[in-house]
Amino acid sequence: MTTTTDIEFMIGRIATGDRQAFLSLYDATSAKLFGVCLRVLDDRADAEDVLQEVFVKVWRNAGHYTANGLSPMTWLITVARNSAIDRKRARKAPAYDIDTVSGLADGAPGPEMAAIAASEAARIGACLAELEAARAGAVRGAYLDGMSYAELAHRHDVPLNTMRTWLRRSLQKLRECLSR
Amino acid sequence: MTQLPFPGDDASTEAAEYALHLMGPGERAEFEARLAVSGALRAELARWQEAFVALAADIVPVAPPAALRPAIEGRIFGKERRRWSLPGLVGGTLGGGLVAGAVLVVAVLVLPQSRLGMPEPGVPERSGGTVREAAGLGADLASEDGALRVAVRLAADGEALTVTRASGAPAPGRALELWLIAETEEAPISLGVLPDARTARLGLPPALAAMLGTAVLAISDEPEGGSPTGAPTGAVLAAGPITPL
Numbered sequence: 001m002t003t004t005t006d007i008e009f010m011i012g013r014i015a016t017g018d019r020q021a022f023l024s025l026y027d028a029t030s031a032k033l034f035g036v037c038l039r040v041l042d043d044r045a046d047a048e049d050v051l052q053e054v055f056v057k058v059w060r061n062a063g064h065y066t067a068n069g070l071s072p073m074t075w076l077i078t079v080a081r082n083s084a085i086d087r088k089r090a091r092k093a094p095a096y097d098i099d100t101v102s103g104l105a106d107g108a109p110g111p112e113m114a115a116i117a118a119s120e121a122a123r124i125g126a127c128l129a130e131l132e133a134a135r136a137g138a139v140r141g142a143y144l145d146g147m148s149y150a151e152l153a154h155r156h157d158v159p160l161n162t163m164r165t166w167l168r169r170s171l172q173k174l175r176e177c178l179s180r
Numbered sequence: 181m182t183q184l185p186f187p188g189d190d191a192s193t194e195a196a197e198y199a200l201h202l203m204g205p206g207e208r209a210e211f212e213a214r215l216a217v218s219g220a221l222r223a224e225l226a227r228w229q230e231a232f233v234a235l236a237a238d239i240v241p242v243a244p245p246a247a248l249r250p251a252i253e254g255r256i257f258g259k260e261r262r263r264w265s266l267p268g269l270v271g272g273t274l275g276g277g278l279v280a281g282a283v284l285v286v287a288v289l290v291l292p293q294s295r296l297g298m299p300e301p302g303v304p305e306r307s308g309g310t311v312r313e314a315a316g317l318g319a320d321l322a323s324e325d326g327a328l329r330v331a332v333r334l335a336a337d338g339e340a341l342t343v344t345r346a347s348g349a350p351a352p353g354r355a356l357e358l359w360l361i362a363e364t365e366e367a368p369i370s371l372g373v374l375p376d377a378r379t380a381r382l383g384l385p386p387a388l389a390a391m392l393g394t395a396v397l398a399i400s401d402e403p404e405g406g407s408p409t410g411a412p413t414g415a416v417l418a419a420g421p422i423t424p425l
Contacts, residue, residue, distance in 0.1 A: 124235060
């Protein structure tokens with residue numbers, strides 16, 4: 001399986017214009033990134049389109065990767081997630097029935113990544129567990145489904161400003177917990 | 181919760197909102213302007229992104245359709261084909277060759293006959309079932325260091341190219357592949373991998389024969405058996421225009 005170091009190396013090679021490294025990175029990460037796009041967009045055609053954009057961005061921006069201080073998978077997932085959310089927000093009618101693709105089945109990252117992800121997930125999972133269930137759900141909805149404040153307010157049936165206040169307080173508590 | 185626990189908490193919450201992509205376009209742009217000048221803010225953002233990404237561990241990987249990979253390749257590397265354009269090759273590889281060591285080879289074999297820019301005869305005309313000798317076409321390809329020299333001639337029947345490798349060989353485990361780069365075509369067309377034999381006959385479909393008049397031939401370094409993609413993948417070792425002989 002592909003390790004974090006492998007992916008970091010591939011990104012470094014891509015920054016020098018290495019086409020083979022780019023294809024290797026695609027083979028190693030496209031399924032995960034496609035999963036991320038699908039989760040946010042809940043539409044195969046859109047997700048396919050966005051995945052193309054994501055890899056074009058990766059090809060173009062690989063040289064700036066080291067400057068952002070992120071681990072390689074975090075960078076790739078962030079690019080995929082942000083691109084998918086941008087697409088989602090650009091769609092005419094906002095989709096509210098997003099929970100159709102919310103299967104939380106176990107993924108298949110490489111062993112090293114899985115280990116890191118598992119401990120980090122446990123950490124943020126534990127911190128989210130300290131929040132009220134609905135508020136933790138709002139944070140997850142924002143991250144995993146790319147929901148906007150308006151969509152979250154709709155889903156939780158509260159006014160928009162209430163949702164903002166909720167979420168910001170939740171984030172403050174989360175930060176306190178994560179800093180412990 | 182009117183009093184924030186410690187300074188910077190506001191900025192941290194904004195970084196989290198930014199990481200979650202909850203900001204509107206205006207807020208986002210404003211935050212990015214601050215990010216650009218604050219290393220501390222970038223570090224805080226990275227902390228949030230790393231914390232949140234753990235939630236993505238739950239997202240099931242889904243293999244994208246197989247057609248997506250070549251589509252992305254085409255989108256990104258499509259541009260690279262321009263590297264193979266006629267002016268690029270003639271002015272680059274061949275021009276470089278003239279300036280460098282292979283002056284004799286190129287000058288003697290190519291320049292005296294070169295009529296680039298003039299109307300070319302195109303496909304040899306058949307008269308009474310035989311190809312007129314006068315309409316013979318060919319190209320002489322030489323690498324910049326002169327190590328690889330290949331002469332290509334249109335066979336008398338007009339249905340094949342006779343390829344004679346005067347010197348040079350593929351690197352161990354690699355192959356030399358001959359390409360036709362025609363003005364009318366977007367991408368180079370493979371004419372085949374050069375066999376081990378010094379002289380070889382490569383079949384030439386009529387559609388390709390018709391393009392010879394205004395084309396350039398090139399030899400690239402490819403994996404054994406030839407390019408796996410149908411397009412050149414390795415370095416251009418030698419190139420030269422097809423000229424009347």
